[in-house]
Amino acid sequence: MTTLICNCNQTLPLQTPKLGQALGEDLKEHTTLCRREAGAFQQAIQGRETVVVACTQEQRLLTELAEQTEGAAASIRFVNIRESAGWSAEGGQATPKMAALLAAARLPEPEPVPTVTFKSQGRLLILGPLDQAERAAALLSDVLDITLWADGAGEAGGSQVRRFPVMAGKLQSLNGWLGAFQVAWLANNPIDLDLCTRCNACVVACPEQAIGLDYQVDLSRCSAHRDCVKVCHAAGAIDFSREPRSQSERFDLVLDLRGPQAAVTFRQHALPQGYFRWDGKDLQTLLKLRDMVGEFEKPRFFAYKQKLCAHSRNDQTGCNACVDICSAEAIASDKSRQQIQVNPHLCVGCGACTTVCPTGALTYAYPRASEQGDKIRTLLSTYQAAGGRDAALLLHSQNQGQALIDELGRGAQLKVMQGVPARVMPMALWHTVSLGLEVWLSAVAYGARQIMVLLTDEEAPQYKTALVEQMAVAQAVLNGLGYDGVHLQLIEAAHPQVLDSELQRLSGRSAKVPVGPGVAARHAVQSDKRSTLELALDHLMAHAPALQSTVKPEALALPAAGAPLGTLAVDASRCTLCMSCVGACPSAALQDNPQQPELKFIEKNCVQCGLCAKTCPEQAITLQPRLLLTPERSQPRRLHHSPPYACIRCQKPFGTLKAIETMLGRLSGHSMFQGAALERLKMCGDCRVIDMFTDENQVRMAGDHPSKPQ
Structure with missing residues (x-):
């Protein structure tokens, strides 16, 4: 494996020999790898081994250069050591962190997992005021097959030229995902839009002005003059006697111009793929729609083991954590089968369900927990081996979280911010809620002194609640074992300056460093969640300061919310x-x-x-x-x-004393259990049958031989 590092026009304080020593590789420092020294990059990729490039700024340029380089066959990975490490007020002390980030980039790629397939033929439904819907359609009609849903006429009304099919009525439901959206509505308006010629005669003739330029009748204003029917006699598009008809249609894509508060729309935080809301301004939304024709795949992010699931047993619902937290409404309770059902097409891969699942019935499949654990252990072990101390992990999303860190690094380079502290190692996740209690505690066992989770404005509200609960449990464990300080921190920031001040407060030079175990753990994060948790607890307890004293606590009380x-x-x-x-x-x-x-x-x-x-x-x-x-x-x-209860006839134990006494107490006043019937409850099943049969024979014999009168 080859590693290419660049000081980015001498703006990064690289200590190349120390980096090479930490990585076990003879490194050459470049100054403008993406420009004058591009030949070194081209030479490095002439082979089949993996090449790690310490630059994300010019990832697109270098990728294009690799495609144009004859004989290039190397796998190329890009890693950020500029904004994450070098561009910081403490950039000169960030060599251990740089080594850790480079070492993590050298790990094998996550193993492939089953995928979920979406197929789109480009059938797009646009919902909203007719004038706005037509303007949006005009920008997309060259690549998409468009149908409009008229939600009022809008300010300008519909165009006189009907370029697109238009539907209207009472929208009843809209559900589905990319390639499989189902729309149901009630066609309850007197004007049939398929027959309407948009001659506007009905609009002019209506004395109540109940007909708008969306060519629908406002029945609350209509007084049944029926002047519109008369002027539409030739076209025959208006019929007030027409019965409402339930209709449905299938679409591949949906563009909603009505806003998030519109009725019969998706209310969940994570919208299904293929459904877009548009404010009429951000053209990126329309550009995404234009690219959504064809066949698409995404990883099947989760794995489910029903046998471990604590959701339901014996028609009773126990754990409902995954159903409650899912921001995509992809998880539902299947009461008939006493388990949960996960819709892979709606799942967005946030991993929140796997974090709150207490048993590990739901696990994160891509990347796997074991792969994330390897990355964390590599980061921490390399950092420590390179001379780093008091390591902290900053878990952030790969989208908005990474963008914040990039802006923070640029602010530090411009001397208007401090940047990421030298002991804080950013780690990008698909979603920040995808890792929880057992991995955090494992990270502390590996040597991390702090775990910080960055929340931007992209997370669902219930995610914060879950993270706070899990952190409270983990912190109670650590403090109860004698590891002083606050190890788990939740950072909420939507602006780089807020992130900068929070990082300085929590991990700056003046911040108090929490206590951790003196010996780093060696266990690997397991695929089984409970096994990982137990391994982490075993290590933390083995080195716990509280358990080294003569007076040892027997148990640690944990918060009720979220405790597994x-x-x-x-x-x-x-x-x-x-x-x-x-x-x-x-x-x-x-x-x-x-x-x-x-x-x-x-x-x-x-x-x-x-x-x-x-x-x-x-x-x-x-x-x-x-x-x-x-x-x-x-x-x-x-x-x-409880002592066993012995049958009063054969003395064989057949129940517990408490159970039989409770049963006798409850049935003693019942009319069906008096006398011999009550006594039979004190017998085992065999003796009860024998006693009933003997009693019946005695009654029968008494009936066959009646007493003679004196």
């Missing part, structure tokens, strides 16, 4: 050991004992989903979020037991 760890409290006076909770538990935390009436519990396995509490017919179970610090955490322990 905890125990259960069972009310022994109410529990009948019916074992409904055991059947409902999705994580095998609750277990029975085949040898005797006993409810056992493995705290390590509990995800605090609440299915056991909701399933319990006696309401005897209460959740208690916490982290148990003793070895008993991973061992089965008895929550409740």
